[in-house]
Amino acid sequence: MSTPAPITLYSGATFTTPRVLMTLLEGSIPHNIISIDLAAGDQRNPAYKAKVSFSGQVPALIDTSVTPTLKLTESTTIAFYLADKYAPHLSFPYGTNEYYQLLSVLDFITDLHIMCGVTKFIFSKEMNPMYGKNETIDPHFGKRTLTRCAGLNSRLVEAREAYGTDEPWMMGNKFTVADISAYAVFRHLREEAPYYNDGVAELKEIVAWIERMEARECTKQAYEMFKGFAEGRFEREFKME
Template sequence: MLELYHAGLTTCSKKVRLCLAEKGLDYRSHYLDLRKFEHHRPEYLAINPNGVVPALVHDGEPILESMLINEYIDAVFPDPPLRPADPLALARMRLWTKLADNYGLAAVVPNTWAFYQPVLARLSADEYEKVIAQVPTDERREQWRKAADNSFSAHDHEKARASAKRIVEKIEAGVGDGPWLMGQAYTLADIDLLPYVDRIALYFPDILGPDADTPRTLAWLERMRERPAVKESYTPSADAPASVVPVAGK
């Protein structure tokens, strides 16, 4: 049995939901409400000690890291294949998925995390310290503090812009006439990058938008948004709170 621990709005969760949807795989959904810090609870930390989403559990075995989860899904459920069989093509495809892994979150974090500020502002000082103390890694504890006092630095924002620019420049130069990032083959390259590129279009229209010189990336993004699996996986799961809304197509 496949079980997915995820949160609807998050880019990393969408990445894995899209891979599962492209394969037509059923899974048991465990929705974690990040605004209630459900991903820091001991029962989830036993599955993912990093306290982040997503986590896939296959027949009781946890698989972590969205890039690796998607590779695992494709290895275990190869129909339809989402990775090239040829080793050279596979190495090239993994350059794309690594681009998503290395720069995707960095591009979107300061803007996305503004979302948590009102949630944290409602906590008493004691509740806030309790929440922070439950965050399992130093890196994320610092991020939660920055979200709370809205102190993402100019450097964080510059890093986000540079990461967004890097992703868009690589796609603009690499996609050609596509239709997909690996040419005729639709692969994990497209799947892993989509959620970040979607947000980049939302947050940085000067980097990716009608007024930016990025026609190929925009055309790729439109083709992606038309895929039935994208529409399906961007819809919140049945167990998501009603306040969760899809952001694709903006």
């Protein structure tokens, strides 16, 4: 009888989940998956809050290989932890300049992802009762989001010039968890906020980088796995009665 993997991902059909799946796959990290049906309210189950996330957050991760057992939430934090502990080729050695630069880039990407969620709300006729009525806030958030996207484009330009490479990554000439985290943002923009497509299309380095990301087998596999949450492929442990 095989021993269960110490890592369990608890997640559902949220746009932040693929970055965790991609990290698990890129790192060939053994893991279990428990589906949290958000529409059914699994995340509000007292048993889920007691065992996994006191605040009912999704995705969440439990690692029983350490003492005491580690519980994490926030997809970027989870992805970084997995890379740093189990897939060092996706990170940098602790204490190096590159290590702290990676943390800085991940923080930048997290801020961009938050802004994506805010702008999706602002530009949604269905979700925002003030849609089109605030001539100051609406354009501000849209412009700021694209400015952040352009900032990542500049990182790729600098990497191309600094390393003389035709295939730059967010951290230079090395593929890391920063690329995984950033790709989840641009995938979300394309699928959930198409009003940004024209602006992103002007960022030539980003466009080429997205093509490289989508050519990776782990990207394809992760998004195929992601469909499984909506299709009911994974076990549910916290069904609400």
